[in-house]
Amino acid sequence: MKDKETLTKSSLSGKRLVLIGGTSGFGLATAKAAAVEGADLIVVSSRQSSVDKALNVLPEGTEGYAVDISDEQQVEDLFKKIGEFDHLIFSAGETLQIGNLTDVNIDDSRKFFNVRYWGALMAAKYGSPYIRKGGSIILTNGIVGIRPWKGWSVAASIGGAVESLTKGLAIDLAPIRVNAVCAGMVKTDLWNNIPEVDREAMYNEVGSKLLTGRVGEAEDIAEAYLFLMKGNYTTGQVIVVDGGNVLV
Numbered sequence: 001m002k003d004k005e006t007l008t009k010s011s012l013s014g015k016r017l018v019l020i021g022g023t024s025g026f027g028l029a030t031a032k033a034a035a036v037e038g039a040d041l042i043v044v045s046s047r048q049s050s051v052d053k054a055l056n057v058l059p060e061g062t063e064g065y066a067v068d069i070s071d072e073q074q075v076e077d078l079f080k081k082i083g084e085f086d087h088l089i090f091s092a093g094e095t096l097q098i099g100n101l102t103d104v105n106i107d108d109s110r111k112f113f114n115v116r117y118w119g120a121l122m123a124a125k126y127g128s129p130y131i132r133k134g135g136s137i138i139l140t141n142g143i144v145g146i147r148p149w150k151g152w153s154v155a156a157s158i159g160g161a162v163e164s165l166t167k168g169l170a171i172d173l174a175p176i177r178v179n180a181v182c183a184g185m186v187k188t189d190l191w192n193n194i195p196e197v198d199r200e201a202m203y204n205e206v207g208s209k210l211l212t213g214r215v216g217e218a219e220d221i222a223e224a225y226l227f228l229m230k231g232n233y234t235t236g237q238v239i240v241v242d243g244g245n246v247l248v
């Protein structure tokens with residue numbers, strides 16, 4: 001039973017969050033939502049320009065670091081510098097090149113694992129020793145791992161790897177809770193390599209087939225990260241937030 005103070009205070013109040021990929025899309029939306037609930041934020045991404053842009057829209061006192069999360073030494077140094085914190089949110093990722101298997105470039109495809117899979121594993125390895133009691137790690141995945149489309153074999157493989165990593169880490173790092181958010185199509189900068197007119201057409205076409213009748217906004221996904229940070233009895237889980245995409 002919660003006491004009166006706990007009932008009026010968010011469990012994120014005063015918690016220190018490290019958001020890798022927190023300068024854009026899912027990470028930035030989660031940072032904003034957590035700030036409203038009184039969390040202290042540290043946002044990390046590879047480009048200083050993205051970090052500066054994010055710091056402009058996040059509360060005063062937010063820390064920001066430019067770090068390439070696929071570089072092991074940089075990851076180790078980052079967590080040494082940050083020190084103790086409560087929740088690690090990992091949503092770093094770049095645009096994937098997709099295409100027919102016959103056209104897949106193997107060396108390029110190997111590199112796609114560097115940020116999403118190896119980056120996530122390294123963040124967990126070097127970040128977990130600094131996570132305080134009651135803290136958690138939340139990774140990020142896409143539904144292509146559950147339901148691949150034609151031409152998406154490489155992306156689907158990363159999805160499978162991240163899902164298994166989530167479960168493995170939940171066991172390795174217990175009692176630190178480890179979960180993942182698995183998203184369907186969401187309007188973020190990830191899709192900015194597609195010209196605006198084509199991008200809007202894609203959102204409308206995909207959205208019209210979804211059970212929700214629209215594709216997601218980053219704020220829809222942020223709700224899932226917040227739930228997983230607060231859900232003290234949830235671990236080893238992958239929460240799908242996709243407008244019903246895997247059902248249609």
Ligand SMILES: NC(=O)c1ccc[n+]([C@@H]2O[C@H](COP(=O)([O-])OP(=O)(O)OC[C@H]3O[C@@H](n4cnc5c(N)ncnc54)[C@H](OP(=O)(O)O)[C@@H]3O)[C@@H](O)[C@H]2O)c1
Pocket residue numbers: 020021022023024025026027044045046047048050051067068069070091092093094115116140141142143182183184185186187188189190191
């Ligand atoms: N949006 C969707 O529809 C969707 C659907 C399913 C899954 N996902 C996955 O969810 C994750 C987040 O997507 P999003 O839509 O939030 O993407 P986003 O808006 O493009 O944000 C990606 C973030 O990752 C950072 N990043 C990229 N490479 C990095 C590196 N080497 N080191 C550190 N940070 C790095 C980016 O900042 P810098 O450029 O400064 O590095 C940015 O802050 C991605 O893995 C994506 O594949 C997205």
